[in-house]
Amino acid sequence: MNLEDELRSALRRKEPSPEFTERVLARVAGRPLRRASRPWVRWVAAMAASILLAAGAMGYRQYQGERARSQVLLALRIAGGKLNKAQKKVQMLNAAHRNNS
Amino acid sequence: MKTAGFPLAFVMFAGLAAGQQVKWNYEKLAARASDSVDVDLDGSLLRLAAKFLSSDDPDQAKVKKMVEGLKGIYVKTFEFKSPGEYSPADVDAFRAQLRSPEWQRIVGVHSKEEGEDVDVYIKPEAKGIGGLAIIAAEPKELTLVNIVGPIDLDSLSELGGHFNIPELEVEKKKK
Numbered sequence: 001m002n003l004e005d006e007l008r009s010a011l012r013r014k015e016p017s018p019e020f021t022e023r024v025l026a027r028v029a030g031r032p033l034r035r036a037s038r039p040w041v042r043w044v045a046a047m048a049a050s051i052l053l054a055a056g057a058m059g060y061r062q063y064q065g066e067r068a069r070s071q072v073l074l075a076l077r078i079a080g081g082k083l084n085k086a087q088k089k090v091q092m093l094n095a096a097h098r099n100n101s
Numbered sequence: 102m103k104t105a106g107f108p109l110a111f112v113m114f115a116g117l118a119a120g121q122q123v124k125w126n127y128e129k130l131a132a133r134a135s136d137s138v139d140v141d142l143d144g145s146l147l148r149l150a151a152k153f154l155s156s157d158d159p160d161q162a163k164v165k166k167m168v169e170g171l172k173g174i175y176v177k178t179f180e181f182k183s184p185g186e187y188s189p190a191d192v193d194a195f196r197a198q199l200r201s202p203e204w205q206r207i208v209g210v211h212s213k214e215e216g217e218d219v220d221v222y223i224k225p226e227a228k229g230i231g232g233l234a235i236i237a238a239e240p241k242e243l244t245l246v247n248i249v250g251p252i253d254l255d256s257l258s259e260l261g262g263h264f265n266i267p268e269l270e271v272e273k274k275k276k
Contacts, residue, residue, distance in 0.1 A: 090210065
């Protein structure tokens with residue numbers, strides 16, 4: 001028997017045994033079906049995500065507000081300080097002018 | 102129809118101009134400063150800030166009342182490592198931006214001895230003061246203030262004097 005004949009013999013078509021089909025069908029029937037996802041799980045996940053987003057937005061708003069408040073106080077303190085300085089100088093000059101005259 | 106169009110446009114423009122901030126050209130100066138303080142608060146941020154100011158604290162209540170009518174607060178402070186890092190021409194350029202009929206200089210203090218100049222400008226309106234601008238130049242510091250909206254100068258001056266505003270963490274931009 002030459003190589004070609006050997007290969008032909010080894011690779012020849014074979015029909016599966018009747019038990020093979022039965023075995024496959026039995027295994028498929030025995031496997032538990034994938035459960036369909038429960039709709040309430042999605043709702044809970046969506047609500048949790050919404051709550052987290054809202055909490056994040058509120059936190060950011062709080063941060064922005066506190067920062068704006070600090071900046072207002074700082075800005076008015078600087079502006080008031082400069083204005084106060086100018087006023088005091090004017091008052092000093094007025095007092096000196098009155099004393100001289 | 103044409104004759105009515107001009108006054109209407111004029112009134113609209115005047116209304117718009119009344120609420121506008123001074124656009125200082127300070128980029129060159131900012132590049133030379135060693136430290137700077139930059140406060141930019143428009144109307145929406147001021148309204149938000151007002152919500153966070155306590156009405157129970159008498160000091161904060163005063164600030165809250167003052168801020169509620171304002172349309173903007175803009176403050177720039179530049180600090181320099183040594184005197185002479187900005188020129189009188191730089192300060193004059195800022196003053197020139199306020200040389201317009203809508204602004205009126207009410208105080209100009211120039212101290213050669215201390216090297217300090219403070220100029221206070223107001224925007225007079227029918228109901229009082231519609232805006233404030235301050236240019237304060239010291240040897241190693243330059244401050245530009247612009248407050249847009251109705252402001253009471255006495256109350257503001259109190260804030261910088263005996264009025265007890267707590268020390269704040271100044272957001273300084275180190276260079």
